[in-house]
Amino acid sequence: MTIVTELELPVFDYSAPDLTPESYHGRLAEVAEQGWLAQGPLSYVVLDREAGEFFLRSRATAFPGREIAEIFGIASGPLWEHIDANILNQTGDRHRRLRRLVGPAFTPRAADWWRPSMREFLDRLWDPAATSCEFVGAVARPYPSLTIAAVLGAPLDDAPKLHEWSNWVQRQFDIRSLSNDLPRIERAADEVYEYVETLLDKRRAALSDDLLSALLAAEDDGDRLSHAECVNLVLNVLSGGIDTTQAQLAHALRLFAEHPAQWALLARDPGLAGCAVEEVLRYEPITPFTARICVEQVEHRGVVFPAGTIVAICAERANRESPTGEDFDISAERDGRPLTFGAGSHYCLGANLARAELEEALTFLAPRMPDLALDGPPELAGIEGIYGVESLSLTWTSP
Template sequence: MAVAAQELELPGFEYLNPELKGERFHAELKALREQGWLASMPLGFVVLDREGGEFFLRSRSFTFPGLKIAEIFGIDDGPLAEEIRRNILHINGADHSRLRGLVNPAFTPRAVERWRPFMRETITALFEAARPGDDLVEALAKPYPSRVIATLMGAPVADADRLWTWSNLIQRQFGMTVAEERPQIERAVTEFSAYTEALMREKRAHPGDDLVSGLLDRAEDVELLHLVLNVLVGGVDTTQAQLAHALNLFAAHPDQWQRLGDDPDLAPQAVEEVVRFEPITPFTARIAMEDVVFRDVLFPKDTIVLVCAHSGNRDGVGDTFDITREPKRLLTFGAGPHYCLGVNLAKAELQQALAHLAPRMRGLELVAEPVYGTIDGIYGLDELRATWR
């Protein structure tokens, strides 16, 4: 007989505690994982192991709870409500497969290869302007992905800062502050939509070798617009946060940084280890659409489950940061039908950045405590001041 998750005596996890970050976050998750595969948290449950996590992400009985969040916060009409309904994370089944089929070809390993020269050029220019003592979030991590996404979309690089601002605001639809920030988020959706509609008109007249030109006339314009929006919102804060965490990790592991500096060909492995060790999506949320039993535990309809990539990625691997490690299956980019569309792009961006920086930022060292963001949503860094030789 299955026991309802709510009736189990489980260790508790303070998901919404703003103090839970950095080393303390690592230590608490380690202690939780030692107690078992499941923990409770204020909104539901946390699944801590890799296989369990994969089960919940692949199960058709669960969905991303974005529509539920919108319902709780009363977002039922206007541009944001429309955006939420059309967000690819909230679409399942045949419609989801059709939409993924339209964009997947632009994000295969081969397709992203052609953006590498632009990535190299961009990180080179950003690094040339950076000075020892600078905040590396502001100098490198923040401008880099929005310039790459702008170019990939077919937008001018000069618009990257505006795209960053819209992306950052629209991303906040998943946060607990969505109600207070709603007016700014609505405005960002409206402005981005007008911008992309104009870009689509321009590409129809003068097609180029870019995402927007390639998508034209392959579905309704409104669907294409939201696909482009999903690419922007999915591809900016994420890579920014992961690059910042990478530099933070390497500052804490100078031997590994030196090794990468001596042999930049290790960059692909280094990226695997960075995304394993400090995933910027430490949790991915799901909500049960019906009663589900897993490992003799009943998760009733409407139960919220967080899948923990941070602890799942450590299963059978251990807790040290080692860039020469054999890559393992990870939860960082999700699993199942909604597996990250931009995984190859993100990895290529991180590889290009680390391969360029490691030989040139010898002796990377923090000059102030890193300022961490919160672990809900995208776990990033707000500031990372460092010096190098």
């Protein structure tokens, strides 16, 4: 056995100033050719699927949210309370209890219940006379905000506020933002805590069909969620369910504009929407890296990872690990589920809702935007945290 610190590893710096969204796929591929493991600035980077799944599923690893927060001096206040209580940072019996109680609210059937609302929002945002738009501002940003507002039972007029809070609270996972924007992230956590408390107070007085009502009514053998657990789970939905879907939908339209034959195929056969969503999730994951910390010594492939070692599982490389993995093809048969939503006990709670939102959007848009094309280079965000699209100008012809 060799201790990981004794290995001579290639370096992949995911925070390097010269690492651009346009270059990072190629640079990752070059590093992956040298082996399954690389050295990063705060962690080791795991570059293949089997090893990635091993660390994501291992009971000897956990999400290092608290440890990363402490590196940046976050040890108290609402942001720390959110990080400390986040279901991502729970392990063992506590984590299993929370997943058991809230699981019914996040099933595929629960997500499907919101599809008519998703279609209504898409129709509201769509301009039938348009043949061009800046897609992020026109659709990708407001659509998931409206959906999450409906799911939570919040006023739809609050959707822009929800997006703003989600954007900032989500940056707790972005090491560059933690370095530069910590006061703004903490202020957003303050504001959203107050907002969620008010929402919950209103919903207790009149339960409905929304997620808040489901959380307040969640019960298993007499066990119920505490008030603090309800608040923090709603914060998880807010911080994890808006920016992520916005980014993935914007990348989807960018990819299809770059692959017009695939867009035409989807328009001809809307039944491919589910496959199209899976291919977008596989090809361009908006969470390229998922961190885990070894809570005890871990051994894998003859390498010892001491307790306290942080690894970053690279979904981008894992997802493309096949002979045709670098091809974007919605009709291709793929082996295995992409690691975009993680794996194991911490598999993303909101994955079913996100998939439903993306399916409805692609089904709605494909027949309405023939000859889809880029109208200038997209403006892409950094790959730390959520890999998003800042601006995406598109053109199409009238159906």
